[in-house]
Amino acid sequence: MSSLILWDKMKQAVVECHNIDEISNIRNQAEAYRYALRQAKESPEVIKKAEEIKLRAERRAGELLKETPKATGNQYSANSKDTSKQKLKDMGISHDQSSKWQKIANIPEEKFENYIEVQKELSTAGVLRVADSEIRRNNKTLAEKFLVPPFSVLDTRRGYWQERKQMWYSLGLQSELGRDTSLTYDREGDEDFVGMAIDNRGGNISVFDPVLSELMYKWFCPDSGTILDPFAGGSTRGVIARYLDYKYTGIELREEQVRANISQAEDIFVENYPDWICGDSNKILDSIDSEYDFVFSCPPYYDLEVYSDLEGELSNHSTYDGFLVEYKEIISKAVSRLKEDRFACFAVGDIRDGDGMYRNFVSDTISAFLDAGMKLYNEMILVTPVGSLPIRINKQFQGYRKVGKTHQNILVFYKGNPKNIKNNFNELEGLGVGIELGR
Secondary structure, three states: OHHHHHHHHHHHHHHHHOOOHHHOOOOHHHHHHHHHHHOOOOHHHHHHHHHHHHHHHHHHHHHHHHHHOOOOEEOOOOOOOOOOOOOHHHOOOOOHHHHHHHHHHHOOHHHHHHHHHOOOOHHHHHHHHHHHHHHHHHHHHHHHHHOOOOOOOOOOHHHHHHHHHHHHHOOOOOOOOOOOHOOOOOOOOHHHHHHHHHHHHOOOOOOOOOOHHEEEEEEEOOOOOOEEEOOOOOOOOHHHHHHHHOOEEEEEEHHHHHHHHHHHHHHHOOOOOOOEEOOHHHHHHOOOOOOEEEEEOOOOOOOOOOOOOOOOHHOOOOHHHHHHHHHHHHHHHHHHEEEEEEEEEEEEEEOOOOOOEEHHHHHHHHHHHHOOOOOOEEEEEEEEEOOOHHHHHHHHHHHHOOOOEEEEEEEEEOOOOHHHHHHHHHOOOOOOOOOOOOO
């Protein structure tokens, strides 16, 4: 039998194979042929044929492994038509091989065939580079479509996030204005979050990330929708909302903060400023009749940062239990102002008590929304820059075994029937385009 006929028969066998054991045997035969041909110093063209059969067999094996059902212990059916299950090791396939072959199977057919045709020498490592390139391309496409890939981990350390952040700051955004720095560190015991406050913008005031604001608005608020922020704080969420043509209402207890926010808006916009209301959210929400398309906020983390000693200041509450009572009341009232079939989002992080134990603030926030009639729909981890953590962690971990905290929790809730989401929210496209400054 000529080598050409042999390669054609093996290639056809790969296409027609529906059995993991058989495709593994074809792959191993092709590898043996490839080795023997190299030892015999056959021409590169002949060797490439053996390499091609090997890669086609690995790709087909990956397709079969993807199709067959998983079971405990990483078991796969040896035959896609058979319900019996067999462990990878019993088939002579390692976990590494299974992973690589399935990766090769994910390459679009056109890209795979182009690699076979163009490359002078073929290898598993080479085709895996094509697979990796395709993954990067798809991730870039996701970023172009959704601004950031919509995964459960949002990494603020990435270059695209930091570039976007600086773009927002170039507007003149100064969310730290209006804050009394002397009140930031009211107590000890939460070095990780205190450090995050310092690192966030190079000062000792924690500020909200403008990219996170943009992302949550575009993902979870209808176009030109109305936004309610019961814990407004600095100007970031209001300014970003206004810039993106949303109608923002933020409630803030401290008059000096409201004045600073309005001043920021007047420096950036000519008209149609965000609406900041000065007062206690627990009281203000009783007097608001409007309904909103999105509730978005970052609440005080109890007494981690104390903003004022005014009546109604949650961060200055004498006990955590008392703080929670008012906190849950505010969430309940905010949810009551939210339209049906709409989202709410809170950016939170757990905090430690005076003994260094976590208070479970994230779960308390979830419970508050559940009690208010909403359901937890998404939870994302916001990975924050390391900053000065490597300097602080030695004392923190050596003395108390506290790991350094470099994340916050982004909780997304839904009010209504999730089947209606596709009818109320437009398909997202082109969120990753640049922001046109100077509006």
